[in-house]
Amino acid sequence: MNLSKKQIFMNYTAAKGLKSTRQRDIILDCFLSSEQHLSTEELYLKIKKQNAGIGFATVYRTLKLFAEAGIASEIQLGDGQTRYEHLHAGEHHDHLVCTKCGAIVEFANETIEQLQKDVAQQHGFTIVTHKLELYGTCAACTG
């Protein structure tokens, strides 16, 4: 599956006339081998440990590129930092966030998704995206 993400990115850059560079390879490998929901800075620091000399501007630019290419998606979890997660074609999920330990749990609920569409339709809206986040404490942190 990592191979296919790489492939998708290759295709995207090729189609756009973009070049393949050492930096982009390193950042992609690091992103693909990372757990989910890493912030740009977290990924930057992780990369820096293994490969000095990659500027943070490049990491910012490259993550945006991943999102454009459709292999990553940006999420905003209320802590002021943009995070990126792996995007699997056709899949969607929302997030439960523990405000004590920072744990992030993913969930998907078809009924909620459908109800959102209903609500939108009732108001004449055509929905493009949505954001659903539940904030609280996880089992371990709930006293």
Place this chain on the structure above:
Amino acid sequence: MNLSKKQIFMNYTAAKGLKSTRQRDIILDCFLSSEQHLSTEELYLKIKKQNAGIGFATVYRTLKLFAEAGIASEIQLGDGQTRYEHLHAGEHHDHLVCTKCGAIVEFANETIEQLQKDVAQQHGFTIVTHKLELYGTCAACTG
């Protein structure tokens, strides 16, 4: 109802040993007489027109205070600015946002709210707050 919001704020500041000032009065009046979902800057500009000499730092501070006092709540609608809306005790709603014209429509759906609680419980989470926003185009903006 404006009277009672003022009352709630008075009580809050009194209980906290805070002082009542000309600036806070002006900002509160302006906030209460404004449409919903104004950003801090929008409110600042509106105030400035009527009462020169109120610094933006004071507006930022005071809106935060309103939120603490329970008469306003912060919302983040993805445009990078914090907005404040009037908070009515015990009421809750979520938002539909038109990404073309900026229109914001409020909605409340009990079934969605309940399903969120169910999801949280399934994962052992105790939910404190949540955020649900549907982004798309409103009837007028949908080609």
Place this chain on the structure above:
DNA sequence: GCTTATATTGAAAATCATTCTCAATTAGGT
């Protein structure tokens, strides 16, 4: 009303995440 301790204010500086600028470097086609 005057004094005093404390909260508040405005302006400017500081912060923080992110983006932009630009000169130097690199990739890829010829």
Place this chain on the structure above:
DNA sequence: ACCTAATTGAGAATGATTTTCAATATAAGC
């Protein structure tokens, strides 16, 4: 190898918000 366009890194710039701090205003206490 040569040329052109894309890319990079460092630092400056940005934009929203927060902090700092000296000056000012408020509310007690007398």
